[in-house]
Amino acid sequence: MNGIGIRRYGGIEELTEIRIPTKKLGPDDLLVSIKASGVNPVDWKVREGLLQADFPFELPLVLGWDAAGKVSAVGESVKHFQIGDDVFFRPELVREGTYADEIVVHANLVAPMPDGLTYAEAASLPLVGLTVWQALVEVGQVQTGEKVLILGGSGGIGSMAIQVAKALGAHVTTTTSSKNMDYVRELGADEVLAYDKGTIHTTTKFSFMLDTLGGESYGEALKLMERKGKVATIISERDAKRPAYVDTLEKEMGLSVMYVFTRPDGKNMNHIRNLVEARKVRPFLTEMYPLTVEGVRKAHSSSQTGRVRGKIVLVNN
Numbered sequence: 001m002n003g004i005g006i007r008r009y010g011g012i013e014e015l016t017e018i019r020i021p022t023k024k025l026g027p028d029d030l031l032v033s034i035k036a037s038g039v040n041p042v043d044w045k046v047r048e049g050l051l052q053a054d055f056p057f058e059l060p061l062v063l064g065w066d067a068a069g070k071v072s073a074v075g076e077s078v079k080h081f082q083i084g085d086d087v088f089f090r091p092e093l094v095r096e097g098t099y100a101d102e103i104v105v106h107a108n109l110v111a112p113m114p115d116g117l118t119y120a121e122a123a124s125l126p127l128v129g130l131t132v133w134q135a136l137v138e139v140g141q142v143q144t145g146e147k148v149l150i151l152g153g154s155g156g157i158g159s160m161a162i163q164v165a166k167a168l169g170a171h172v173t174t175t176t177s178s179k180n181m182d183y184v185r186e187l188g189a190d191e192v193l194a195y196d197k198g199t200i201h202t203t204t205k206f207s208f209m210l211d212t213l214g215g216e217s218y219g220e221a222l223k224l225m226e227r228k229g230k231v232a233t234i235i236s237e238r239d240a241k242r243p244a245y246v247d248t249l250e251k252e253m254g255l256s257v258m259y260v261f262t263r264p265d266g267k268n269m270n271h272i273r274n275l276v277e278a279r280k281v282r283p284f285l286t287e288m289y290p291l292t293v294e295g296v297r298k299a300h301s302s303s304q305t306g307r308v309r310g311k312i313v314l315v316n317n
């Protein structure tokens with residue numbers, strides 16, 4: 001495969017063209033010609049070597065784990081896909097990433113692309129879609145009418161979470177800065193708390209929270225939870241340090257707190273596809289760059305500001 005990635009960990013100057021062998025097509029695999037690749041914070045965290053302890057990748061590696069493209073070869077046992085199908089997926093976190101021309105991926109991780117979406121729009125959805133589905137449905141079991149708090153509603157995860165929570169019938173409150181209040185309302189948020197106007201405050205009490213921020217933002221938000229509520233957090237200690245008081249507060253409030261790390265899953269991808277086709281979720285792609293070394297550098301610089309609204313996607317020309 002020809003792609004963009006790294007030969008050693010470091011800053012954006014380490015991004016370079018990489019050629020590594022495409023994995024051999026197994027009986028249950030698809031070969032996909034990649035048309036667009038989503039950009040997520042995990043991409044630059046891997047590039048900087050921050051995840052080496054958990055993911056000891058062999059270098060060089062091609063970055064990116066979010067894609068849409070066209071099936072160009074099919075393993076002999078694959079039943080539900082054909083050459084020429086448009087698909088979207090989040091592959092396993094392996095060294096053969098999606099900032100590339102092609103990838104071999106297990107057919108169980110893939111779903112048909114939602115009708116009416118461009119490749120770029122479709123590539124913006126898999127990783128955030130899976131994370132949100134697993135946090136809200138599998139862990140949170142969010143119900144109609146439930147009061148849900150989503151931290152960081154304007155980011156990639158937050159933009160998806162607001163829409164999925166609304167599709168599940170929840171009453172959605174989210175945090176963002178003043179400049180993004182209209183944006184999160186347009187996505188469906190019922191109540192918006194601007195974190196840049198002082199301590200977040202509301203009389204609403206929440207039975208479920210999705211934490212996409214960690215640190216003090218998480219600690220502050222815990223105080224808005226109902227006793228014995230549920231929390232799904234996607235932030236680990238390596239992403240943001242937990243304030244010392246958080247463990248005690250979680251215990252005192254009897255909260256059930258689960259850490260979620262995105263699992264690639266074709267069945268879940270089909271749930272996302274259904275939500276898009278039912279017009280309950282719309283893509284929220286805000287930045288597009290070409291899949292070139294320069295394009296990836298711009299995309300990573302933007303993602304690392306922590307200020308991106310919606311999603312960044314790289315497009316293969």
Ligand SMILES: NC(=O)c1ccc[n+]([C@@H]2O[C@H](COP(=O)([O-])OP(=O)(O)OC[C@H]3O[C@@H](n4cnc5c(N)ncnc54)[C@H](OP(=O)(O)O)[C@@H]3O)[C@@H](O)[C@H]2O)c1
Nearest residue numbers: 041152154155156157175176177234260261262306307308
């Ligand atoms: N565990 C997992 O499997 C998993 C999966 C996906 C992502 N993650 C992690 O989850 C985090 C979020 O991911 P993402 O893709 O959503 O990131 P992102 O798109 O880069 O998030 C950027 C957004 O965060 C908002 N934000 C920043 N500080 C905030 C604050 N204090 N309060 C409210 N909003 C704030 C920004 O809005 P303003 O400009 O208005 O501040 C911006 O719109 C990252 O650390 C990522 O690595 C983990």
